[in-house]
Amino acid sequence: MFALMETARLESLHFAVDPLTGLQAIIAIHNSRLGPALGGCRYLPYADTRSAIDDVLRLAKGMSYKAALAGLQQGGGKAVIIRPAHVENRGALFEAFGRFIETLNGHYITAMDSGTSSVDMDCIAQHTQHVTSTTAEGDPSPHTAMGVFAGIRATALARLGSDNLEGLRVAIQGLGNVGYALAEQLHAAGAELLVSDLDHNRVQRAVVQLGARPVANEALLAIPCDILAPCGLGGVLSATTVSQLRCSAVAGAANNQLASADISDNLQARGILYAPDYVINAGGLIYVALKHRGKSLVAITAHLTQISRRLTEIFGHAQADKRSPARVADAIAERLLYG
Template sequence: MFAMMEAARLEELHLTQDPATGLKAIIAIHNTRLGPALGGCRYLAYPDEQSAIRDAVRLAQGMSYKAALAGLAQGGGKAVIIRPAHVDNRGALFEAFGRFIETLNGRYITAVDSGTSTADMDCIAQHTRHVTSTTEGGDPSPHTAMGVFAGIRATAQARLGGDDLHGLRVAIQGLGHVGYALAEQLHAAGVELLVSDLDRGRVQLAVEQLGAHPVASDALLATPCDILAPCGLGSVLNGETVGQLRCSAVAGAANNQLASADIADILQARGILYAPDYVINSGGLIYVALRHRGESLAAITTHLQQISRRLTEIYAHSQADKRSPARVADALAERLLYG
């Protein structure tokens, strides 16, 4: 356990359980140099407890890097609630989690993530103020999509020589809240959409509303396109799939898209430009962090513009140094976090 924490430079790891509600939760606080740790709460089934802990630790580290490069006065953290096979009262479970967060005295602020909703955050908010993306605060997904759209334009400029997306082929893997909102923005910009999702209803909706072309989930990565936009769960780019890619760039909303750091080098060697996921998908974090601090929507929209500027900076360093953008982004973030 401590070896895992040391390898990730994790500051704190908290575990709790509440037999009365079935709560089994993990909170990983990675780095608080820039401010209190902020990160979403996942509510998912895991094959074992170690997998849940590893997920929380890795995601917390990514949140530190994301907050640093987004120019936020926040640290990085993540919560994982292991979803039980059966729960009698979901609201009571999340209220118990809220009481747990309160014991950390503001060192961690939670938000929505995979498997959780604004309604869950409302339950948490009954017992702690260290929570955002409640019903009152609003869903951060549209702002994540806005940031990814801006990042795709910056990526197109760097890789294809122009930020006019009209006529480009973009393959979107995953049509959840962020993926579908991104698809809508790309459609409005004249993009030809290729889409896949395990939910056939979402695919059909994209076909009917956006003129998208459906592609089987297991075939999308190998489908020719200009830009691949992974918008589902992580580790989609691994030793098996990276060789199948037939795109010029990868720029999407999913967290932890690379199964391991060396995948970034393989993409670089293949001439595929990679938008570091925690940079391009930081719009949601920007939204929840600034809303939690009471900032206006106008201020949040202005701050979102930093995403494309930061990506352009990273791509310039990548080209000059002949290094993957992922390596460049890590170095820039670590400079901010550790000096």
């Protein structure tokens, strides 16, 4: 276990079990140099404990990098709860998790993530103040979409010479809360939309409301476009899929878009500009972090401009050094986190 932590450069790893509610939870604090660790809580049916540990280690590191490049006074952390096969009282389980968080004395702040909701955060909040994205604080998705939209404009400027999106062909993979909100903003800016989603109803809604062109999921990655915006599952960019891309740039909301770190070099070799996912999709983190600190919506919206500025900085360094933007982003984050 200590070898895993050292490899991940993790500060601490915490486990909790509550037999009464079925809670089995793990909290990873990756780096707290810039402030208390902040990261969502996943509630998923992991195959085994090792799978849960691997997930929380990987995600905590990503949150450290995301917070650092977003200019936040937050460290990176993550929590996973292994979802039991049968739950007698979900509310009681999350209340138990809230008591677990409270024992960490503010070193970790939790938030909504895969499998959890604002209602779950409300249950946690009954036992600790170190929680955000509650019902009262609102949905961070619109702010994630706002940040991605600004990032797409910065990417278009760097790759295509203009941030005017009028007539630009953008292929959006995934029309969930963030993907659809992004599609609405791109439509308002005059972009031509190509869309796919596993949910046919979401696609039809985009066709009717936004004039989007529907594309089969398996065909979207290979379709000719200016910008590909992955907004669904992670790992979509592999050696195989990158060889099929017919776009000038990739800039989307999905987490962990690269199947492995070296895929960024494949994109670079093909002349496809990549907007590092944890930089461009930081709008949701900015929202929950600043909301938790009591900042106004005006201040939060103003902070979102950090995303396009940071991307422009990364693209400039990448061009000068002839390196992939992902490599540059990692180097900047590590300098901020480790000096």
